[in-house]
Amino acid sequence: MSLIKAMQLEKTYVTGDIEVKAIRGVDFTIEPASFVSFIGPSGSGKSTLLNMIGCLDPPTGGKLIVADQDITNLARNQAADFRGNTIGFVFQDFNLIPVLTVYENIEYPLLMVQKWSVGDRKKRVMSLLEAVGMADQADKYPSQISGGQKQRVAVARALVTNAKLVLADEPTANLDRETANRIISMMKTMRDEFQTTFIFSTHDPKVVKSAEVIFTIEDGKLQKNGSEVGGTHV
Amino acid sequence: MFNILKMAAKNLTRYRRRTFLTTMLITLGVVAVLLFVSVSGSFKTMMIGQITDSMLGHLQVHRKGYLASIDSLPLNKNLNQKQVKKLEEILRSEEAVESYTFRIKLGAMFSNYAETTNIRLNAVMPDKELQTMPLLGDRIIEGEKEGLLKKGEILLPELIAKGMKVKVGDTIVLVANNKDGSVNGQSFLVRGVLEGISGPGGRDGIMHLEDARSLLRIEEMEVSEVAIRLKSIDQMEDVFNGLKAQLSSMTNKEGKPVFELHTWEKLSPFFNIAKMIDLMTLFIKVMLVAIVLVSIMNVMIMAVYERINEIGTIAAIGTRPGKILALFVTEGFLLGLLGTISGTIISLIGITAMNLSKLTFNFGRQTGLELAPTIDASDIVVTVLIVIFIAVLGSLQPALKAARMDPIAALRHV
Ligand SMILES: Nc1ncnc2c1ncn2[C@@H]1O[C@H](COP(=O)(O)OP(=O)(O)O)[C@@H](O)[C@H]1O
Ligand SMILES: [Mg+2]
Numbered sequence: 001m002s003l004i005k006a007m008q009l010e011k012t013y014v015t016g017d018i019e020v021k022a023i024r025g026v027d028f029t030i031e032p033a034s035f036v037s038f039i040g041p042s043g044s045g046k047s048t049l050l051n052m053i054g055c056l057d058p059p060t061g062g063k064l065i066v067a068d069q070d071i072t073n074l075a076r077n078q079a080a081d082f083r084g085n086t087i088g089f090v091f092q093d094f095n096l097i098p099v100l101t102v103y104e105n106i107e108y109p110l111l112m113v114q115k116w117s118v119g120d121r122k123k124r125v126m127s128l129l130e131a132v133g134m135a136d137q138a139d140k141y142p143s144q145i146s147g148g149q150k151q152r153v154a155v156a157r158a159l160v161t162n163a164k165l166v167l168a169d170e171p172t173a174n175l176d177r178e179t180a181n182r183i184i185s186m187m188k189t190m191r192d193e194f195q196t197t198f199i200f201s202t203h204d205p206k207v208v209k210s211a212e213v214i215f216t217i218e219d220g221k222l223q224k225n226g227s228e229v230g231g232t233h234v
Numbered sequence: 235m236f237n238i239l240k241m242a243a244k245n246l247t248r249y250r251r252r253t254f255l256t257t258m259l260i261t262l263g264v265v266a267v268l269l270f271v272s273v274s275g276s277f278k279t280m281m282i283g284q285i286t287d288s289m290l291g292h293l294q295v296h297r298k299g300y301l302a303s304i305d306s307l308p309l310n311k312n313l314n315q316k317q318v319k320k321l322e323e324i325l326r327s328e329e330a331v332e333s334y335t336f337r338i339k340l341g342a343m344f345s346n347y348a349e350t351t352n353i354r355l356n357a358v359m360p361d362k363e364l365q366t367m368p369l370l371g372d373r374i375i376e377g378e379k380e381g382l383l384k385k386g387e388i389l390l391p392e393l394i395a396k397g398m399k400v401k402v403g404d405t406i407v408l409v410a411n412n413k414d415g416s417v418n419g420q421s422f423l424v425r426g427v428l429e430g431i432s433g434p435g436g437r438d439g440i441m442h443l444e445d446a447r448s449l450l451r452i453e454e455m456e457v458s459e460v461a462i463r464l465k466s467i468d469q470m471e472d473v474f475n476g477l478k479a480q481l482s483s484m485t486n487k488e489g490k491p492v493f494e495l496h497t498w499e500k501l502s503p504f505f506n507i508a509k510m511i512d513l514m515t516l517f518i519k520v521m522l523v524a525i526v527l528v529s530i531m532n533v534m535i536m537a538v539y540e541r542i543n544e545i546g547t548i549a550a551i552g553t554r555p556g557k558i559l560a561l562f563v564t565e566g567f568l569l570g571l572l573g574t575i576s577g578t579i580i581s582l583i584g585i586t587a588m589n590l591s592k593l594t595f596n597f598g599r600q601t602g603l604e605l606a607p608t609i610d611a612s613d614i615v616v617t618v619l620i621v622i623f624i625a626v627l628g629s630l631q632p633a634l635k636a637a638r639m640d641p642i643a644a645l646r647h648v
Contacts, residue, residue, distance in 0.1 A: 051642055054550070056550060056641050056642050057642055076555060077554055077555070077556075080549070080552050080553065080554045080555065081552065081554070082552075083550065083551065083552040084551065084552020084553070084554075085552070087552075088551070089547075089550050089551050091547065091645070093543075095543065095544070095546075095547040095645075097544060097547070097548070098248070098544075099244045099245060099247060099248055100244065108548075108551075109551055109552065111237045111241075112237060112238075112241065112548070112553050112557060113551060113552040113553055114552075157551070158551075161552075
C-alpha cells in the first residue's frame with residue numbers, strides 16, 4: 001500500500017483576476033520508508049506540492065491520499081490533528097522556538113500537539129537527541145547553536161511524534177554545501193532507523209543526488225514519474 | 235493547561251523590559267485604585283460614622299413641617315405627648331431599631347454675666363442619648379465624659395466656650411422665650427465642652443431634657459426631634475420604607491400626615507460628598523480598566539505581530555487553533571495577574587505604612603482627624619477580578635487573530 005497517492009492533483013491560485021496554475025494535474029505515488037526529492041527551479045511548484053501533501057493547503061482539483069486518509073478536504077482542526085499525528089515538518093529557516101531550549105523544542109509537539117506522559121516524553125526526547133547527535137547541546141537555546149545544529153534539532157522535532165512522513169521544503173537552502181550534505185545524509189540515517197518517509201525539495205542538483213526517488217518538477221508538471229536512482233530503495 | 239501556562243510564561247520572558255513596563259503600568263493602576271478606595275473609603279466611613287453616631291442617628295422623625303423651619307428652632311412645631319407615645323409604640327415594635335432618643339431643640343440667649351450671645355441647644359435624656367449616639371462621648375474634649383450630663387449642667391459647643399471665655403465648672407445663664415413668648419432664665423453649671431463637627435447640629439450645645447422643660451415651661455411631654463439608631467446601617471433603606479408606610483398612615487384631623495421621616499442622607503450635606511467620593515472611585519476604576527485594556531492590547535498585538543512566523547510554525551506542526559488562542563490569552567492573563575499581584579502587595583504595604591505613620595488631616599473646622607485607612611477583602615477581590623477579566627478581554631482580539639492565521643501565509647511572512 002502506498003503512503004501517498006496523488007491523482008490528477010491540481011492547485012490554482014486566484015488573486016483578483018489573475019489565475020496562477022501552480023500544479024497542473026500531477027499523478028504520483030510514494031511508498032513507505034522511501035527517501036524522495038522533488039527538484040525544480042524556483043517557482044516550479046515544489047512548495048505548493050509539499051504544502052498540499054502536508055495538509056497545509058487544500059488542492060483545487062484531483063485527489064490526494066496520505067497514510068490511507070483522503071486529505072483533499074479537511075476541516076481546520078482535522079487538518080491540524082492530521083499534521084500533528086502523521087507528518088513532521090522541517091523548514092528552510094529551521095523555525096525553532098527561540099524561548100525554548102533544544103530539549104524543549106523537541107519536546108514541544110509531545111506537550112502541545114500530542115499528550116505524552118512525563119516519563120515517556122523524557123525517554124523519547126532523549127533518544128532523539130542522541131539520534132541527531134545533539135544530546136550535549138540539550139540545554140542550549142537556538143540562538144546559541146549553528147545553522148546545521150538547528151536543522152538537526154528541527155529533524156528531531158519532526159520525528160519525535162513517530163510521524164510516518166517528514167516533509168522538508170528546501171531544508172538545505174540556508175546551509176553551506178558541507179553542512180547541507182551532512183543534514184541530508186543524517187535524514188537518510190533517520191529514515192533507516194525509524195522507517196519514516198522523507199520528502200525534501202530542492203533546486204540544487206548537487207543535493208538531490210542523495211535521494212533514492214527523484215521527481216523533477218517544472219511549471220507545475222512532473223517531468224519523469226518517480227525515477228529511481230542508485231540507492232537501496234525497496 | 236499547565237503546559238500552556240508554562241509556554242505563555244516563557245513567552246513573557248522574550249522582552250523582559252516590555253513585560254516589566256506593562257506590569258508596572260497595571261501595578262500602578264491597581265495601586266491607585268486600591269489606595270484611593272482605601273483612603274476615601276475610610277474617610278467616608280469615619281465621617282458617616284461620626285455623623286450618624288454622634289449627631290443625627292440613622293433616621294430622624296419630626297413633626298411634619300418642622301425641618302422646613304429648623305433654622306429658627308420653632309417650639310410650636312413639636313410633637314405632642316400623644317404623638318410621641320404613638321411613635322414610641324411603632325419604634326418598639328420595629329426589630330431593626332436599636333435605640334432612639336427624644337430631643338427638644340431650642341435657641342436661647344447665653345450669658346456669662348459679662349457678655350451675651352445666641353446658643354442653639356439639644357435638650358436630651360442623657361441615657362437615651364448616649365445609647366443612641368455611642369460616639370457622642372468622644373466629642374467631649376473638656377470635662378467629664380462619663381454619663382454625658384446631669385440636671386442643671388450644660389455641654390457647651392467649642393466655639394461658644396472659646397468665644398465667651400467660659401471654662402468647665404463656670405456658671406452661666408440661659409434665657410429663653412417659651413411658646414407663648416414669655417421669657418424665663420435659669421443658671422447652669424458648665425459640665426464640659428463639645429467638639430464641633432461638620433453638618434447641621436454639629437455646633438449645638440447639649441442640656442438635660444428636664445431642664446429644657448422647666449426653662450420653656452413645657453408641662454406635657456413634647457419633642458422636636460426623634461433620632462433613631464438601627465442595629466446596622468445596611469438596614470436603613472428597608473427600615474425607612476417600613477416606617478414611612480406606617481407613619482404616613484397617621485394623619486391629623488385635616489387628613490394631613492403628622493410625621494415626617496428622613497434618613498441621615500437627606501439631613502447631612504456630607505452625603506453629597508460621600509456620593510462624590512463614590513463617583514471619583516468609579517472614575518478611577520474606569521481609568522484602571524482603560525489602562526489595562528490599552529496596555530494589554532498593545533502588548534499582545536505587538537506580540538502576535540512579531541511572532542507571525544512562529545505562529546505559522548506551531549500551527550503547521552499540528553497545534554490546534556484553539557490552543558494557539560489559549561496560548562496568547564494566557565499570556566495576557568498572566569500579565570494582568572502579575573500586575574494585580576504586585577499592585578495588591580504594594581497597596582497593602584502602603585496602607586500599613588499609612589496606619590503606622592498615623593496620618594492626620596483636617597476637614598472643615600475639624601482638625602487632626604486621624605486617617606486609619608483599611609480595605610475590604612471584597613474590594614481587593616473585585617479589583618483583581620476586573621483587571622484579570624480586562625486583561626483576558628484585551629488579549630482576546632490579538633489571540634483570535636493569531637489562531638485564525640493561515641499557517642502557510644504565516645510561515646511565508648517576513
Ligand atoms: N499564495 C499564492 N498565491 C498566488 N500564487 C502563488 C501562491 N503561492 C505560490 N504561488 C505561485 O505558484 C507558483 C509555484 O510556487 P511555489 O510552489 O512556491 O514554487 P517553488 O516552491 O518551486 O519555488 C509560482 O508561480 C508562485 O508565484
Ligand atoms: Mg518554494
